[in-house]
Amino acid sequence: EVQLVESGGGLVQPGRSLRLSCAASGFTFDDYAMHWVRQAPGKGLEWVSGISWNSGSIGYADSVKGRFTISRDNAKNSLYLQMNSLRAEDTALYYCAKGYYYGSGSYEHDAFDIWGQGTMVTVSS
């Protein structure tokens, strides 16, 4: 079964850091780009960051650029999001999502065909 399981969310104070993880199974992880997408409570979807299969192509939303870092470990079938200098507006459910296109050398021009159930991040004092 194709599956993505996020972890690492929680309550954190403004200005602090948090690292999210996403464990993938049921597909060849290093054949696909991966992404983080977030959803604030009661709001719509916002793409956060994406990374190509070999980490050679990485992109961020303007709202997190310079604060968040995406990475992946293909040997461990895992995706990560290091979040620094967290703000109240970063409060959201963070989803890990698999890129649709096989073997893409870029995080760009993709669709997201498999999603995890999300991990909640709450930034509050």
Added chain:
Amino acid sequence: EIVLTQSPGTLSLSPGERATLSCRASQSVSSSYLAWYQQKPGQAPRLLIYGASSRATGIPDRFSGSGSGTDFTLTISRLEPEDFAVYYCQQYGSSSGYTFGQGTKLEIK
């Protein structure tokens, strides 16, 4: 940044009816990079359509996508009870990354 505007915000229909959801872009979007998702309460989004008109794996053929340039449409030919949900369009733009529309809520009338 390319802004996607979905209409209507809420669509009230009955099972068996046809649903037409609109997604309008502030600038021309390559059809290859336009996707639609369905999200039910408490669940993750599900990919329905990619490349503006290609159905994702396992998606029933009552779902279809069309459009080009700045105007795209998701059509559900005959609504089933499980189709009532929120629908999002999404595009990729080189200067702004991926953006989503604000969503259309499809509710039972």
